[in-house]
Amino acid sequence: MNQTYNALTELHRELGRVFDNRYGSAREPAAYETSNWAPQVDITETPENFRVLVDLPGVKPGEVEVTLHNDVLTIKGARDHEKEVEQENYKRRERIRGSFFRQFSLPESTDSDAIKAKTTNGVLEITIPKSAKPVPLTITVAGE
Amino acid sequence: MSTFDRITNNLRDTADYLADGWQELWSKARNAITRFTPAQHEDHPLATTASRWGVLSAELRETGDSLEIMLEAPGMESQDFQISVQNQSLHIIGRKHLHQDRKEGHYYITERAYGQFERIIPLPCQVDSEAAGASYKRGVLELTLPKQKSAQLRRITVE
Structure with missing residues (x-):
């Protein structure tokens, strides 16, 4: 049972990593992520x-x-x-x-x-x- | 908390996380992702290997008397665009050509898309397409579409 729980935690963490790190590559340097x-x-x-x-x-x-x-x-x-001006006029x-x-x-x-x-x-x-x-x-x- | 509850919670968190991530990605990229149709019988190594999807980000700004539209489409020439306004939407057809002088060599990474694409952008009001202006600079297409008289912002002075 504990093993299942650990696997789920791992999956959760992995998904978090993929979505937080927009390009999903762990090998790229820190500047890429920011x-x-x-x-x-x-x-x-x-x-x-x-x-x-x-x-x-x-x-x-x-x-x-x-x-x-x-x-x-x-x-x-x-x-x-x-150019971050006049935000409200943008329709798209x-x-x-x-x-x-x-x-x-x-x-x-x-x-x-x-x-x-x-x-x-x-x-x-x-x-x-x-x-x-x-x-x-x-x-x-x-x-x- | 029992192990079963923990598993249930964890599963639910995971599902929420997936849904949120997908939603965010979808809302940001959905409209900008554009299908490219490669030119037929093209004798170029990229004709078959290049990406079929390009990211052409658009922006639409409304001012008092006109609509300003920008479309990111790098690597084209101004004559490669065919622009029209139909039924209160803007149609942009473009053709991005493969350079014949870049045929040689081995391609390591091919992320850029080539071929024909079409983007349709709904307009928030009627425009006077006869008086439209367009320019292409640094890979960005910029259009100015004057609004029709009835759609223009009218300022009424109170006496």
Whole structure:
């Protein structure tokens, strides 16, 4: 009987975690949980580079920050903080204001100095060239 | 409290929690989630793998003499929209194209939707669609629909 009770408590806790944490991923850093929304992305890899497309409608170029550190790409920012006026005139309000955050770990070493980012029609395009492949190092094990 | 009561309470709490969470999610996202129909015979790796659902958030504000509508639709051009007003509702049809120059490579994550979509937004009053204005900036479509004379806020001065 006690086992059933424990299982239910666990289920309850798990559901709480999923619903409180809007995106439900335990692996994401804390900043993800405190952000208001997460933009949708496409990530492509070509032999020369990685390309990331991020949907950021209504976000000005100065409102987004892109960083690349140890092959971890972070995209964060905030929008429309100043526009919280005249609440009562809205008949429909689906847009989410405030901060956004996404982070990706890139599968290969990249050249962080050559990263390029531009926005067109509300889409942020980030191009990250791959760094030159390190030459495999052969280590000879010396005998006794 | 007996074990049976505890189980009953716990079950009820769980059910309430689920219902609340779903209700919140539903009320927030229900209208913004839009179906995308992919373009036929598209020769592009994303034509079959891209998401079929996009989140196009809309906003409708009413001022004294007009309605202001915003729709988030990033990655399009102004000519990709077809906008009309029918039976006191706004119809927006859009076509988001796949870029042929982005065909190469391996896609790791594809969350963005492509293809055709349609959103119908009910309007709170009659509008003069002839005098409507539209612009597309930073991925946001903005429309201004002047209200018909009869629906406008009239200020009456008391002598």
